[in-house]
Amino acid sequence: MQVFRYPNPEDWAGITKRPALDSEQLTATVKDVLHRVKQEGDSALFGYTRQFDGVHLSALTVTREEIEAAVEMVPQNLKSAILQAASNIWKFHEAQKQQPEVVETMPGIRCWRQSTGIEKVGLYIPGGSAPLFSTLLMLGIPASIAGCREIVLCSPPNKSGKLDPAILFAASVVGINRIFKLGGVQAIAAMAFGTATVPKVYKIFGPGNQYVTAAKLLVQQHGLAIDMPAGPSEVAVFADGSANAGFIAADLLSQAEHGPDSQVLLVTTEENMVEKVLNAIQQQLSSLPRKEIALKALENSKLILLHDTTAAMALLNDYAAEHLILCTNDALALSEKVVNAGSVFIGHFSPESVGDYASGTNHTLPTNGYATAYSGVSLDSFVKKITFQQLSATGLQNIAGTITAMAEAEGLSAHARAVTIRTSSEEFAIQLKDLSRKL
Known part of the structure; x- marks a missing residue:
């Protein structure tokens, strides 16, 4: 030091x-891998797995039989540790759920926000010399709590063409069964673009080296969301x-x-x-x-x-x-x-x-100074927050003048008409009469 x-x-x-690699060289390398996977699909994935991981695979998908065999290989003390960690992580993230709160901003105008799980998410779990099964818990558990419909897992295979048994046990604890033997930039590319084998997702999570981080940043240009630049x-x-x-x-x-x-x-x-x-x-x-x-x-x-x-x-x-x-x-x-x-x-x-392992907080965190603006992964990372509003005839009457004045001032007369066409309609008058009778 x-x-x-x-x-x-x-x-x-x-x-x-x-510390940083030559960014120009790194970006060029990553772009090439992304392009080839997008164009060639599974063929490129098999090729890059041979090139980067030194493994000749006959299939990218982890089978149910492989998962079951791996679970049997995990020592009982490690299983117990993973289950304890999973329990703590679940408790911490379950407590982050929020019930919708309806706010009446004016009489007759009700607004609220509701969380909806992102339908398709991809989890990247580093493997190699340090298979991070703990990261799978950190990502898979909040994804499950959020209600993500499809959870895809990619992790690099070892020299025997297998995933670490602890990773597969953790996946079984979380309930993830769409698992692929893919590492590095090619894994990010597969989840970003989709191939015949690997489904395309809407958001990618997971840490990695500078190549993985660069790949995540670059696929954002193709409309894909990522958790953060975690390097x-x-x-x-x-x-x-x-x-x-x-x-x-x-x-x-x-x-x-x-x-x-x-x-x-x-x-x-x-x-x-x-x-x-x-x-x-x-x-x-x-x-x-x-x-x-x-x-x-x-x-x-x-x-x-x-x-x-x-x-x-x-x-x-x-x-x-x-x-x-x-x-x-x-x-x-x-x-x-x-x-x-x-x-x-x-x-x-x-x-x-x-x-990192078991207190309950999430260990997928912003690096490289991004903590000035980014938060770590939480339940919020796996949901979209959709706003809703519902207006009664009275509510529209109360706010109509405000909307038309602002719309006309911005030169957007069709916006104003969307209000006035309603307030001048027969249906609107009937609704107001009905409401006044009830009052």
Whole structure:
């Protein structure tokens, strides 16, 4: 990790810049894959799976028999853990349901908003060296609660042409059975455009590397919705003198092991915390199975010493981390100063990994500074909110003058006529008479 002591505020943005691939080359590569999948369909999918995953598949679809066999392979202790996590995630997201509230804005004018599940959604679950079955719970559960009619799952196959058994068990817990052996950009393309095998969806969810993120951003140009630009994982930690250096090192490494393009950031106001954390990182790295991956991520990572908490929170809000951990005794009070973050972990005993797996909050979060404007995935991500209005004759009479005056001022006389043709009609007069008699 690079160490910066008391940098000037004008240097913060440069110091905390995220790692990035050559965007021009990346975009060109992704565009080519998207175009070929759109034009060639399944043929391109099989070809890219051979090229990128090194797997020769005879079919893209995961069969019921494969799902059942995989479920039997998952150890009972892991099944129990997944079920506990699923229960907590379900509780947290179920509580986000909202009943329609009818508002009478004027006498005779009733307006309300109602949530309707997006009919067809696609979930992308990273696989490879770290199959993220936890992400499937985070996406599949709110999709189910929202009432999405069709849920499509894509995840890259391993070298044996199989999906990780825990991913398939998690899918069975959530109730997803349209599952495809597809990873990377080709998976995003398949769900965006549809092929003979993979159905086209209306919105795509799920994290991934910079190629996957670029693919999601590009398919938006074809009218497809995405959850957010969720790219390589990141964490920022703020620590004062009350923090435990070992805890901090573990939190930083828990994100560094995600991938070589991840970034971790430590901000502290304590000079002696710098060496303590660096030493703890070295000690913990020696026993980390994904040590080489973590070391690559640490090359992109920063440790910043600042004079006081005010400066620290200003820098952290500018950085807008995906995950923000506050390791201080007054962490709850300090959390009120957070305005930009995907998810906040408060106090010495709130490790980020709890939110990754099982506390109940969603771990699909905005990265790369997008937390300044984006929220993490929630039940709202899987619904459309449709507004409704219903006017009685009295309601239309009450608002008619307002509408016609505004429409005429904008030069939109047909808008005004849509009101006056009704208020001057015989049906309108009859309705008003009927209403007056009832009153």
